[in-house]
Amino acid sequence: MTETVNAMTLSDADFRKISAIAAHEAGLAIPEAKKSLVQSRVARRMRALGIDSSGAYLDSLEGDADETENLISALTTNVSHFFREKHHFEFLSEKILNRSQKGRFRIWSAGCSNGQEPYSLAIQLLKEIPDATKRDILILASDIDKTVLAKAKSGVYDENEIDGVPLDERSKYFAKTPDGSYEASDDLRTLVRFRQLNLNSDHWPMRGPFDVIFCRNVVIYFDDVTQTRLWSKFHALLQQGGHLMLGHSERVHPLADSGFEAVGVTTYRKL
Numbered sequence: 001m002t003e004t005v006n007a008m009t010l011s012d013a014d015f016r017k018i019s020a021i022a023a024h025e026a027g028l029a030i031p032e033a034k035k036s037l038v039q040s041r042v043a044r045r046m047r048a049l050g051i052d053s054s055g056a057y058l059d060s061l062e063g064d065a066d067e068t069e070n071l072i073s074a075l076t077t078n079v080s081h082f083f084r085e086k087h088h089f090e091f092l093s094e095k096i097l098n099r100s101q102k103g104r105f106r107i108w109s110a111g112c113s114n115g116q117e118p119y120s121l122a123i124q125l126l127k128e129i130p131d132a133t134k135r136d137i138l139i140l141a142s143d144i145d146k147t148v149l150a151k152a153k154s155g156v157y158d159e160n161e162i163d164g165v166p167l168d169e170r171s172k173y174f175a176k177t178p179d180g181s182y183e184a185s186d187d188l189r190t191l192v193r194f195r196q197l198n199l200n201s202d203h204w205p206m207r208g209p210f211d212v213i214f215c216r217n218v219v220i221y222f223d224d225v226t227q228t229r230l231w232s233k234f235h236a237l238l239q240q241g242g243h244l245m246l247g248h249s250e251r252v253h254p255l256a257d258s259g260f261e262a263v264g265v266t267t268y269r270k271l
Contacts, residue, residue: 010039014054018042018071021061026072026144027200027226041074073145076221080113082164083120085216087265088245092121095264096212096243097128104136106210108237110199111218112141115152115192116161119184121214122191123165123173133190140206142197153194155184200226208237216266217247227253235259235270244268 010018015035022028030038042054045067051057061068083089107125109118118141125132125139143149162170162182174182197204199218213234219227231252234244244252246266252258260268 010035010042010054014058015039017058018075021068022072022075023223025068025200026076026198027222028072028075029221029223029226030075038075042071045071045074069144069146073147076145080116080217082116082162084117084164085248085266088214088216088267089120089124091243091245091264091267092124092212093128097125102135106137106208107139107212107214108206108208108210109139109141110197110213110215112143112149112152112194113145114148114157114161115141115155115184115194116157116164117141117214117216118152118192118194119155119173119188120164122188123169125191126173126187127169133187137191139192140210141192141194144196144198146196149194149196155189156181158182199230204233204237206237209239210237210242211239212243212245213238214245216245217250220247220250231258231260238270240270242270244270 015032015038018038019028019030022030039054042057046052046054046057049057049060049067051060061071107118107121109121112118118139121139125137129135129137141152143152156177157174158181162174165174170182173185173188175185177183199215200222215230215234219230222230235258238244243263244260244267246252246268248266250266252260252262252268255262258268259271261271263269
């Protein structure tokens with residue numbers, strides 16, 4: 001028997017069904033320990049739709065791609081900030097970027113959330129290559145969640161969200177709006193292209209090749225099979241010698257069979 005939304009509980013059977021949907025649609029691995037989190041996120045969707053039982057909500061998902069997408073978005077956590085895990089930006093500056101670089105250069109921010117990561121990358125590029133907007137340099141920023149992508153595309157952040165940007169860079173790369181928010185400059189926007197993408201989909205529209213792929217604090221939510229498949233797909237899209245950056249608690253595993261070598265803290269190079 002399914003519980004009502006007011007009780008904010010899911011039966012074990014309904015939890016397993018939702019976990020199976022999340023695994024199938026997005027490769028998410030949701031352990032039993034996350035049941036309370038799942039039921040609160042599902043309850044939010046049920047309230048939004050005016051549905052009062054988890055069973056009815058599950059029935060509503062049948063054939064409804066939009067609501068399935070909303071469910072996946074609700075189950076994922078979008079937490080980011082500017083220049084998160086600074087060692088990756090230092091590695092990018094010291095080991096990858098060339099101030100005299102004139103050729104094609106591509107970075108992919110996979111799982112870009114609200115946009116802080118790709119805009120941080122754009123700032124780093126402009127610091128190292130001041131005329132980057134006039135060269136063949138671009139950052140692809142993708143996420144499965146269309147809501148956070150809309151936020152990222154707006155390029156508008158409040159005081160707390162922009163905290164990681166040093167004051168001198170803040171005034172250079174962002175414009176203060178009348179309501180006290182900060183809006184990304186035209187130069188930052190020129191370097192970044194946003195698009196919605198499910199990393200668990202069988203076919204990715206981009207062909208690459210990329211010089212660097214940032215996929216940080218994303219694969220930790222995926223099961224082992226999905227992670228292994230991602231290593232292979234990332235490898236195929238990277239230039240020879242290209243780099244893959246992961247989050248602080250993520251590792252390419254098994255490394256020996258991945259086609260990558262570790263060259264820094266959660267930093268890998270294509271062999």
